[in-house]
Amino acid sequence: MERGRNFLRLMLVPVAALAVLGGARAQEAAPQPQLPRVQGIVVEGERRYTEAQIIGVLGQRVGQPFDPIALDNGLRRLWVSFHVRGSSARRDVPGGIELIITVEEMAVDREPRFIGNDGVDEKTLRKWALLEEKSELYLHQAGRVRQRLLENYRREGFYFAEVSVLTREGDGVVPDVIFEIREGRKVRVEDVRITGNESMPDTSFLFFFEDGLGALSGRKLEGPGLFNWLGEKFDEEVLEADLLAMRNVYRDRGWYDAVVELDHYEFNEDRSKVKIFIRIDEGERYRVKSLTIEAVEWAQPDERGNNELVPTQLLYPEEELLALCTLEPGEVYERVAREKDIAALRTRYGQDGRIAHPTLPRRLAWSFENPDLVFDVETHTVAVTYRLVQGREIKIREILVNGNQHTRDAVIRREVSVFEGQRADLKEIERSLGRIISTQYFSDQYNQLKHRDPTFRFVPAQDSGGEVDLEYIVEEGRVIDVNLAGGVGTDNGAFAQVSLTMKNFDLSDTPDSWSGMLSEVWRKEALHGAGQLLELYATPGTLVSEYRARFLEPDIFGSHLNPIGFDIEFSRRLRIYRTHNERRSLFKMRLGRRFGFDMRAWAGLVTTGVDVSDLDDSGVPPALDFQDQNGALRLTGATFDISARRVDNPYIPHDGYTFNASTVLYSKYLDSDIDLTSVDISGDLYVPTFVKEDGTQTVFHIEANIGAQQPYGDTASTPYSERYYLGGTKSLRGFRFRGVGPVDPFSRYPLGGETQLYGTFEWFYPIHATTQPGTYKKLEVLRGGIFFDYGLLDPESWSLDFGELRTSLGFTLGLAYPMPITLNFGYPLQTEDGDVRQTFSFTIGTR
Incomplete structure (x- = not known):
């Protein structure tokens, strides 16, 4: 019986399969339903638009099969195109259907x-x-x-x-x-009165340098001031932003319970001015109860693509990392301390190639995540846990350059001090970027707002763990800098300027034809891309006229690393002084070698011709009269120079240093009229102090210059024209140009010195900045600063009498864009008999 049932089942299987197959074939063979053909379209309700316009937007054509999807899209297009609401209906007609479109036009x-x-x-x-x-x-x-x-x-x-x-x-x-x-009256802020901010009272110095809650929060609404005599326009949205910014300042400085709120307004009688009253309850500052550090990492994404941070093992002992932190139990929990700790931890991990950069994917990048904070409101303490994503060790697989359409790769790569296969060093990568920027091959100082400065990014290599490609991105700079300008200054008078500069010149890249030379050069297809410098310069002026031609080849032999350069220069200068006129010509030729990436040494020959004339009839110092009687002076000698430079910006440095040392040995054996040795050393140090809310930086600048001249052989003293002089916008503000003694007792003109020392301590504060389009970079437009200048001249070689020291204190205003303007107000603190003071000095334009 069971065997019969099995046989029946076996027979039913192929029968069922044939039935299914036949059904499928029958279904495939079944004809698809035919859509009716549209025989006509009728539009109802139109007023402003014609029936043809509406039908044209629908997309459904008469005589074509009905397409409900196209009709639905067409009704949507009616609203977008004509602000017309539409609906459709259809009715059967011989041979198909007729569409009825009802429209409602918006008023x-x-x-x-x-x-x-x-x-x-x-x-x-x-x-x-x-x-x-x-x-x-x-x-x-x-x-x-x-x-x-x-x-x-x-x-x-x-x-x-x-x-x-x-x-x-x-x-x-x-x-x-x-x-x-x-409209009513336009309301301006007459005053903003804040009560309760005992910890951060608002103060100001010289109108420009403000401190307190208003300055820290960047408060926008202010009463009348130096640059806004009427007061700010009253806007409640801006006020709300100001209140929020002040609350954030309190939280950043440890007052987590602080209350900052509007108290009330007071309008004047005609409601054109308002006094704003703000009340603050600071409360207690929170201090650190404990500080711990934990490592976290991104977990694998779940089925929805979400992932989260999960704990992992620290790569370094927690005690080692805590020792790097400034935040300690008992200290106020402040944002500044936290930022310092982040920087210290980032540097420690960066030493091992675990770096943070926005172009790195988060699976590779080091990052500091929001710390875990546990507040105790009774004791006003907070337990802090720093959370670190430790990232992967990053290695440079390949170094790429992008955007240098006409500049040779080697010109850029010789500025890069990181190499393929090395562990990524973010500081060195940024230093390399700074050197690329400093070449000025990829800059346009006359169009800073639209021209993007060089930058870099990391491009992760596929399936290669922690290997990435380092890509420097540049944009070709101004090919020919033709400058037709002018200016005026208290030191140099008025002047016109005509200059032609090619900072990325290529002498070997000749044009295809002389007739098309200008267009080829302008398109950077000729005479461009080798990193050479060609400079032709002419500045006729009322007090100073100068003409110069210079050619510099930084890498004669194409050695790339430690290149050898060649520099040749010719200049002629006419200067009108109060005492005399001076005509000076110079020819200099040097060979130099770069050591490392920031230092160069040069050696060469220099010859200078000096002719003084038109001496003041009322009397001049004897040394000048003696030089005039002896006729034109010729100085020929060997020059040895060392320079080092590492700054973040070639135009407005905020971080870095410069150093220059020059020794010139003039000798009669080289056909010089005198025997004289001159040694000059100068240096600048730029230290960023703090970052403002808008991203600009304040900077502290230290400058020092020292020089000495030593006559030898049968030369008794340094000629008058070659001595050092102080005073003016570039050496000692608060004193007239060449207005610092010692002076001749009879003519009262300066005698100059054979040894000099001068310098400055300056602090600059960005007053106004603008955002470069296409980036988040802020460009300083206006800056203010305070300075302390010092200077000393000694008539003897290698001698300094600090009893003759001159000093001055003052403030400066500088406009960087669109035209450089500098205003100085200097007040001498230490002076001597014969010094000529000058409180105000200025320069407009560059020279």
């Missing part, structure tokens, strides 16, 4: 009007309303336009402004829309 005013706008012109109102390019306004948009007008009026200080929308019946769907504006 529109072709020319909306504004009334009552006395303080703001109609062009500005249309800009606010976003009606500049098209004047028509759909009625349903009037509410949003009203809101935009109100918001912009409030931003302009019209605190009491009101806007109403009036509509009148028009012709069909064409109503008349009127925005009725009641």
Whole structure:
């Protein structure tokens, strides 16, 4: 019996399979339903637009099969194109169907009007309303336009402004829309009075240097000041941002319970000015109860693609990492201390190639995650746990250069001090970037806002663990710097300037044709890309006229590392002094070698011709009269120079140093008229002090210069024209140009010295900066600073009498863009008889 049942089952299987197969074939063979053909389209309800316009947008054509998807998309396009709502219906007709499209056109005013706008012109109102390019306004948009007008009026200080929308019946769907504006008075801030900020009272010095809660928070709303005599326009949105910024300052400095809130306003009688009263309850500062450090890492993503941080093992002992931190139990928990700790920890991990950079994927990058904070409100303490994503050890697989369409790779690579196969060193990578920027091959100082400075990024190599490609990205700079400008200064008088500079010159890259030379050079297809310097310079002026030609080849033999350079220069200079006129010509030729990446040494020959004339008839120092009687002076000698430079920006440095040492040995054996040795050493140090809220940096600058001249052989003293002189915008502000003694007792003109020492201590504060388009980089436009200058001249060689020291104190204002302008106000502190003071000095333009 069982055997019969099994046989029956075996017989049913192929039968069922044949039935399924046959059914499938039958289904495949079944004809698809045919869509009816559209025989006509009827539009109902149209007023402003024609039936043909509406049918053209639909996408459904008469005579074609009905396409419901295309029709649905077409109805959406009606709204986007014409602000018309549409619906469809169909009815059967012989041979197919007829579509009935019912439309509802939105009411529109072709020319909306504004009334009552006395303080703001109609062009500005249309800009606010976003009606500049098209004047028509759909009625349903009037509410949003009203809101935009109100918001912009409030931003302009019209605190009491009101806007109403009036509509009148028009012709069909064409109503008349009127925005009725009641502006009220423009309100300006008369004063901002803050109470309760005992820990951070607002103070100021010389109008520019402010401290306290207002300066730390970058408060925007202020009363009348030096650069805004009327006070800021009152805007409640700005006030809310100011309150939030002040709250953040308190939290950043440990006051986590601080309350910063608006108390009340006080308007004057005509409501054109307002006093803002802000109340602060600081509370207690929170101190660190404990500090621990833990390592975390990103877990593998789940099925939804989400991942989270999970604990992992620290690579270094926790005690070693804690020793790097400034934050300790008992200290106030401040953002500044936390930032210092982040920097120290980042540096420690960076030493082993575990670096942080926004272009690295987070699976590879080191990062400092938000710390875990446990607050105790009774004891005002906080337990802090730093959380570190330790990242992977990054190695450089390949170094790439992108954007150098015409500049040779070697020109860029000789500035890069990291190498393929090495562990990534972020500091050295950034130093290399600084050197690339300092070449000025990829900069445009006359178009800083639009020209992007070089940068770099990391490109992870696929399936290679921690290996990445380092890519430097550049944009070719100004190929020919033709400068037609002028300027004026207290030291050098007025001048015109005509110069042609090619900082990335290539003497061997000749044009294909002389007729097309200019266009080829302009397109960087000729005479460009080898990193050479060609400079032609002419500046005729009222007091100083100078002409110079120079050619520099930084790498004669193409050695790439430690290159040998060649430098040749010729210049002629005419200077009118109070005592005399001086004509000076110079020819210099040098060979130099770079050691490492930041230092160069040069050796060469220099010859100088000096001719003094037109001496002051009322009397001059005897040394000058003696030089005039002996005729033109010729100085020929050997020059030895050493220079080192490492700064973050060639135009406005914030971090780094420069050093220069020059020795010139003039000798009669080299056809010089005198025997004289001159040694000059100078240096600059730039130290960033703190970063402002807008990302700009304050900087402390130290400059020192020392020089000495030693006559030898039968030369008794240094000629008058070759001595050192102090005073003016570049050496000792607060004193007139060459206004520092010792002076001749009869003529009262300076005698100069054979030894000099001068320098400055400066602190600069960015007053205004603008954002470079396409980046988040801030460019300083206006900066202020305070300075302490010192200087000393000694008539003897290698001798300094500090009893003759001169000093001055003052402040400076500098405009960097679009034209360099510097204003100095110096006040001498130590002076001697015969010194000529000059409180105000300035320069406009560069020379």
